[in-house]
Amino acid sequence: xxxxxxxxxxxxxxxxxxxxxxxxxxxxxxxxxxxxxxxxxxxxxxxxxxxxxxxxxxxxxxxxxxxxxxxxxxxxxxxxxxxxxxxxxxxxxxxxxxxxxxxxxxxxxx
Amino acid sequence: xxxxxxxxxxxxxxxxxxxxxxxxxxxxxxxxxxxxxxxxxxxxxxxxxxxxxxxxxxxxxxxxxxxxxxxxxxxxxxxxxxxxxxxxxxxxxxxxxxxxxxxxxxxxxxxxxx
Numbered sequence: 001x002x003x004x005x006x007x008x009x010x011x012x013x014x015x016x017x018x019x020x021x022x023x024x025x026x027x028x029x030x031x032x033x034x035x036x037x038x039x040x041x042x043x044x045x046x047x048x049x050x051x052x053x054x055x056x057x058x059x060x061x062x063x064x065x066x067x068x069x070x071x072x073x074x075x076x077x078x079x080x081x082x083x084x085x086x087x088x089x090x091x092x093x094x095x096x097x098x099x100x101x102x103x104x105x106x107x108x109x110x
Numbered sequence: 111x112x113x114x115x116x117x118x119x120x121x122x123x124x125x126x127x128x129x130x131x132x133x134x135x136x137x138x139x140x141x142x143x144x145x146x147x148x149x150x151x152x153x154x155x156x157x158x159x160x161x162x163x164x165x166x167x168x169x170x171x172x173x174x175x176x177x178x179x180x181x182x183x184x185x186x187x188x189x190x191x192x193x194x195x196x197x198x199x200x201x202x203x204x205x206x207x208x209x210x211x212x213x214x215x216x217x218x219x220x221x222x223x224x
Binding site: 004040041045048058090092094097100101102103 | 151154159161200214215216217
């Protein structure tokens with residue numbers, strides 16, 4: 001099993017550009033999440049999907065959109081990137097009680 | 111509402127010394143508690159979790175944590191630090207049952223000195 005996979009691993013954008021971060025899991029989990037990690041701030045939840053067909057905002061949803069494409073895939077879109085969105089983005093999926101993380105995407109917005 | 115507080119953003123220990131990373135939680139219901147480890151340029155990996163069974167929980171790589179309700183604490187320990195333990199450690203809390211939001215602490219970076 002690959003677990004949780006994310007693409008791309010690295011990305012540099014200019015202010016105003018758009019991009020989609022892809023995430024897939026092969027553990028048949030119902031719930032999936034997107035976090036951002038910034039120094040000294042731990043992980044902050046951007047959006048989550050408790051089950052296929054549902055998505056909800058987390059702590060810091062502004063500037064992002066998500067799509068739960070099917071049970072396996074959960075994508076995060078930045079419509080108009082801003083320097084404040086420079087961060088490391090992690091996708092996770094969970095069985096009841098435990099989250100499993102992908103390797104992350106390092107995004108720099110210039 | 112739920113939250114976790116990790117005391118000390120950086121901890122240094124000598125190789126072979128005791129590792130103690132502190133975590134205090136706040137939760138309105140009996141919580142689930144977790145410790146995750148993050149090695150440089152990697153995602154988070156589950157070390158151990160408490161889900162209301164035994165209060166002393168053993169995890170991978172020789173780590174363990176004890177749930178103390180009276181102190182609202184879930185401190186992480188390892189008797190003897192190894193160089194490979196150098197990483198960032200995150201404490202997290204959630205409610206039991208089905209889908210539940212997980213709240214993470216701000217992390218503690220562990221440095222192991224040879």
